[in-house]
Amino acid sequence: MKYIFIINPAAGKEDSERELLNLLKERKDFDFDVYYTKSQKDATYYIRKYRKENPDGYLCFVACGGDGTVNEVINGIYGLDNVSFGIWPCGSGNDYVKYFGGADNFLSLDKLLNGQEIKVDVMTVGKMHSVNVINFGFDCHVVRTMEKVKTWPILSGKHAYTVGVAGAVFKGRKNYGRIIVDGELLNPEGEYLLCTIANGSYVGGSYKCAPKSVVNDGLMEVCMARCMPLFRFISIVGKYQKGLHLDDETMADVIVYRQAKKVEIISDEEMDLCLDGEIIVGKHFIIENEHEAISFRESKE
Known part of the structure; x- marks a missing residue:
């Protein structure tokens, strides 16, 4: 499995983002890429492009930001095969992860890597999607x-x-x-x-x-x-x-x-x-x- 960390630099909590980057610098035991979003909806477009250019293997796109970043990521992976999403909550709200116990449970690289994948429902409005x-x-x-x-x-x-x-x-x-x-x-x-x-x-x-x-x-x-x-x-x-x-x-x-x-x-x-x-x-x-x-x-x- 390869992890792609989608970082929204405008999300809010720089300390959480900085902590993640420091942890990634120290880790060489798993395959990952890091991408910084440049504008609204950029994460969605990037995921689609990345999967098209890398059609093989299982990918986990990790939304590093708030609920808006999560929304862009799930809209990106929706309909794709052999992909999942994770969350590193460093935004202003972080509401979706509260269902699973709160942000603190997700601000750990080891917990992410040891995580369990579950299927979740998606709400659809036209061509747009929502999980929360x-x-x-x-x-x-x-x-x-x-x-x-x-x-x-x-x-x-x-x-x-x-x-x-x-x-x-x-x-x-x-x-x-x-x-x-x-x-x-x-x-x-x-x-x-x-x-x-x-x-x-x-x-x-x-x-x-x-x-x-x-x-x-x-x-x-x-x-x-x-x-x-x-x-x-x-x-x-x-x-x-x-x-x-x-x-x-x-x-x-x-x-x-x-x-x-x-x-x-x-x-x-x-x-x-x-x-x-x-x-x-x-x-x-x-x-x-x-x-x-x-x-x-x-x-x-």
Whole structure:
């Protein structure tokens, strides 16, 4: 097996990146390449090109960055034979690895090399793919604000998400569109606060939006929150962050939860859809789950 470390120099945590490079300099017991991304989507294009030029052998592409880098890597390997992806989490959020115990479990070269490969589900929207969370509504307002502030030194990671939440409170609490889950219309009134569609568990650095998720069960976790007054919203954010929202009876009137294989979103106006932190724009989206579509190298002792 050959490892290709895809490093996003703009991801955020330089110390983690530097530690990886120092470890690689000392190792001569495995085959690897290192590539620095140059622009957005570059990792996806590079992986496709690399595989075309190196058609033989098994390859593991390691995403060295945050969830955006992971998204580019999985879009690169999707549909390719004899490839997998791993993660060296040195970005601002690192949400996908939280399902597997958190970033610390993955910041070890030995654990990566000794890892176990598992098949994981992939959510597909047209020609784009996601492994963690697809969200829209309030959360997209959060991401738009987060993109503006996450490079500020004191506002990286979950702090940037918190600032995004504060900004979206004033302009993102009422959104319009129809959400159809396996043929069921979740919001006949055509309004919603937010909706998350997940295979992973976390979004925004610390928000456990999908506490019941399983990354390879063939089902997406769909959670829609209805529009609500500001004071009600403020009162439940803490429970939502801790992943208590699905089983709390006091939230049953504003939370709609389903497991699904297909979700359709229809809007009269253009809207944002966020795939692992990457925003696309449109009026009509169909999201389908592909069971165990790619291989993930889970770091192990």
